[in-house]
Amino acid sequence: MSDEETQLEARLEEQDSFEPPASFVEGANVSDPAIYDEFEENWPECWERAADLLEWDEPYDEVLVDDDEPFYEWFTGGKLNASANCLDRHLDDRGEELAIQWEGELGETREFTYEELHREVNEFAAVLRDLGVEEDDVVTMYMPMIPELPIAMLACARIGAPHSVVFAGFSADALATRMNSADSEYLVTCDGYYRRGDPLDHLSKANEGLEDAERETTTVVVDRLGDDLDHELGENQHDYDDLVAEQAGAVVEPVVRDAEDMLFLMYTSGTTGEPKGVKHTTGGYLSYAAWTSHAVLDVKPDDTYWCAADIGWITGHSYIVYGPLALGTTSVMYEGTPDYPEKDRLWEIVEDYGVNQLYTAPTAIRAFMKWGSEYPERHDLSSLRLLGTVGEPINPKAWKWYYKHIGNEACPIVDTWWQTETGGMMITTLPAIGEMKPGSAGPPLPGISAKLVDETGEEVAPGEAGYVVVDRPWPGMLRTLYRNDERFIDEYWSAYSDEEEDEWVYFPEDGAKIDDDGYITILGRVDDVINVSGHRLGTMEIESAVVGVEGVAEAATVGGDHEMKGEAVYVYAILEDGYEPGEEMEQAIIEGVEEAIGPIARPEKVVFTSELPKTRSGKIMRRLLEDIANDEELGDTSTLRNPDVVEDIQGKVSGD
Numbered sequence: 001m002s003d004e005e006t007q008l009e010a011r012l013e014e015q016d017s018f019e020p021p022a023s024f025v026e027g028a029n030v031s032d033p034a035i036y037d038e039f040e041e042n043w044p045e046c047w048e049r050a051a052d053l054l055e056w057d058e059p060y061d062e063v064l065v066d067d068d069e070p071f072y073e074w075f076t077g078g079k080l081n082a083s084a085n086c087l088d089r090h091l092d093d094r095g096e097e098l099a100i101q102w103e104g105e106l107g108e109t110r111e112f113t114y115e116e117l118h119r120e121v122n123e124f125a126a127v128l129r130d131l132g133v134e135e136d137d138v139v140t141m142y143m144p145m146i147p148e149l150p151i152a153m154l155a156c157a158r159i160g161a162p163h164s165v166v167f168a169g170f171s172a173d174a175l176a177t178r179m180n181s182a183d184s185e186y187l188v189t190c191d192g193y194y195r196r197g198d199p200l201d202h203l204s205k206a207n208e209g210l211e212d213a214e215r216e217t218t219t220v221v222v223d224r225l226g227d228d229l230d231h232e233l234g235e236n237q238h239d240y241d242d243l244v245a246e247q248a249g250a251v252v253e254p255v256v257r258d259a260e261d262m263l264f265l266m267y268t269s270g271t272t273g274e275p276k277g278v279k280h281t282t283g284g285y286l287s288y289a290a291w292t293s294h295a296v297l298d299v300k301p302d303d304t305y306w307c308a309a310d311i312g313w314i315t316g317h318s319y320i321v322y323g324p325l326a327l328g329t330t331s332v333m334y335e336g337t338p339d340y341p342e343k344d345r346l347w348e349i350v351e352d353y354g355v356n357q358l359y360t361a362p363t364a365i366r367a368f369m370k371w372g373s374e375y376p377e378r379h380d381l382s383s384l385r386l387l388g389t390v391g392e393p394i395n396p397k398a399w400k401w402y403y404k405h406i407g408n409e410a411c412p413i414v415d416t417w418w419q420t421e422t423g424g425m426m427i428t429t430l431p432a433i434g435e436m437k438p439g440s441a442g443p444p445l446p447g448i449s450a451k452l453v454d455e456t457g458e459e460v461a462p463g464e465a466g467y468v469v470v471d472r473p474w475p476g477m478l479r480t481l482y483r484n485d486e487r488f489i490d491e492y493w494s495a496y497s498d499e500e501e502d503e504w505v506y507f508p509e510d511g512a513k514i515d516d517d518g519y520i521t522i523l524g525r526v527d528d529v530i531n532v533s534g535h536r537l538g539t540m541e542i543e544s545a546v547v548g549v550e551g552v553a554e555a556a557t558v559g560g561d562h563e564m565k566g567e568a569v570y571v572y573a574i575l576e577d578g579y580e581p582g583e584e585m586e587q588a589i590i591e592g593v594e595e596a597i598g599p600i601a602r603p604e605k606v607v608f609t610s611e612l613p614k615t616r617s618g619k620i621m622r623r624l625l626e627d628i629a630n631d632e633e634l635g636d637t638s639t640l641r642n643p644d645v646v647e648d649i650q651g652k653v654s655g656d
């Protein structure tokens with residue numbers, strides 16, 4: 001490094017706040033700081049700003065109905081169709097502009113103008129109808145990042161059938177659980193996909209899941225791999241292309257839906273074993289996804305915008321599919337891994353397509369940083385105007401690397417805190433307003449009332465840590481857990497609400513700190529959820545997988561700090577008599593977890609122990625196991641029934 005560069009580097013390291021680059025502010029969608037007061041003074045009518053981004057078949061009567069809290073309704077009486085909003089209404093002005101630019105891992109490309117995407121969606125909507133799908137039937141999708149996934153989602157939206165997308169990396173068991181929970185009788189999947197150049201069989205996994213499906217299922221299979229994988233279709237399974245060919249040129253009128261009608265279900269992990277079916281609606285969710293794409297990601301119709309997430313998670317739903325398409329922009333979609341064939345794949349895509357906004361996760365940024373700046377340096381990244389991150393806290397070092405080496409110190413970074421349940425972003429700076437502080441997400445968005453409270457619900461003072469709560473509803477919020485209103489109230493509204501006073505407070509189960517400027521630094525989950533590479537995994541789900549392995553008597557799992565993944569899965573297991581700790585059992589446990597959940601939950605470390613630290617009432621002290629995993633000073637162990645076990649386990653963790 002030259003002297004000058006070293007100096008620059010040192011300056012960057014010390015700097016803890018950054019002004020939005022002037023070049024960005026000039027043209028930003030939202031740049032007047034008055035927006036915070038405007039929303040505050042005019043709440044909840046301020047949310048008309050979001051609703052106005054959509055086209056309504058019938059106008060809504062009321063912005064917010066709150067007579068049955070916490071079952072809020074937004075834009076009540078309004079009618080619209082999400083597919084028409086993402087496609088049809090752009091046809092006149094933007095029919096020939098690109099809606100999706102897809103790139104496969106092997107380098108092949110497919111492009112869809114709004115007109116073309118509209119046609120594909122109509123044809124597949126006709127296919128679904130023909131197979132018997134009716135309004136409100138849940139259609140499950142188990143697909144990787146191929147264009148047929150957003151096409152199928154929008155086709156569902158067109159006929160008013162909610163979709164439930166299951167991440168392709170999840171296991172057969174996970175697919176079956178989700179299909180059964182939703183009583184879903186339809187599945188759209190594919191034969192396989194490419195990973196690091198190799199064809200990967202996906203259909204066998206889907207079929208394995210279908211064996212446990214409680215309902216007779218009709219399946220549509222996309223042929224992604226062609227000759228690279230021979231697959232045979234079973235009974236009630238149809239080839240996607242064959243069905244679509246029969247519907248060539250079909251036109252399906254978008255079904256007019258109520259604002260509060262379900263658009264989709266998305267399953268996510270919670271504290272208990274059963275995944276939660278988060279219900280999102282047509283009017284509130286779509287307007288919120290569009291509004292936040294407009295205000296935070298600064299998406300404009302002429303942009304080429306790229307969210308490098310997977311559509312199998314909420315980030316992809318809101319910010320690859322619904323938000324950007326509702327705004328009529330061009331959304332880039334990439335099938336594969338960021339380091340195939342080389343570690344500059346993402347930067348190559350940014351350069352080739354002239355990407356204007358890049359939205360990715362801290363775990364990816366940490367990997368890029370580790371690989372080195374020579375990879376982005378090979379490419380012209382000057383098309384970038386804004387950078388975003390989501391999924392977990394970003395450490396200031398990674399933030400600054402992203403700012404300098406990807407953004408060339410000319411792009412604002414939005415560190416967006418939100419959840420599957422919130423539908424869209426909640427806490428983040430607006431990119432043209434106020435300073436950015438690396439590591440801190442920023443203030444709540446205009447109109448969002450997020451606060452930090454202590455155990456008793458009192459707001460904490462600046463500088464202190466507390467729990468994040470949201471004490472006013474917002475349009476993108478989940479409406480309930482599918483067919484489980486009770487659990488919905490239990491999980492999200494019971495901790496801080498005062499039912500007698502009719503004060504309802506949403507509890508996202510995150511801890512955070514707040515500073516004098518009201519900037520919120522998220523510290524992480526306070527429940528038993530592990531955040532691996534920005535993906536939420538339930539400890540109970542992993543533990544039941546471990547206990548399901550032959551020879552395991554009892555198990556506990558916690559998240560241990562991990563340089564790249566943020567957190568990694570640590571398993572503590574007690575074996576039954578007659579089973580020996582060792583590589584064989586370790587392998588069996590790892591495989592058991594992969595089988596039950598998917599490779600993403602693969603344990604980083606398996607520790608065999610004869611006992612688990614428990615309180616006198618018999619509860620496993622996970623906090624303690626977490627401290628051991630992270631080699632941290634242990635808190636009070638005197639309340640333990642079996643304090644001796646701690647040292648024993650510590651020895652085993654640090655031993656190798």
Ligand code: WT7
Pocket residue numbers: 268313314315389390391392393394415416417418419420421441508509510522524525531534535536
């Ligand atoms: C949990 C939600 C939001 C889509 C992806 C994950 C953590 C999310 C941030 C951020 C710190 C974050 C929280 C949250 N999280 N974004 N910018 N900074 N933590 O969705 O699977 O529903 O997980 O991810 O802990 O509760 P999810």
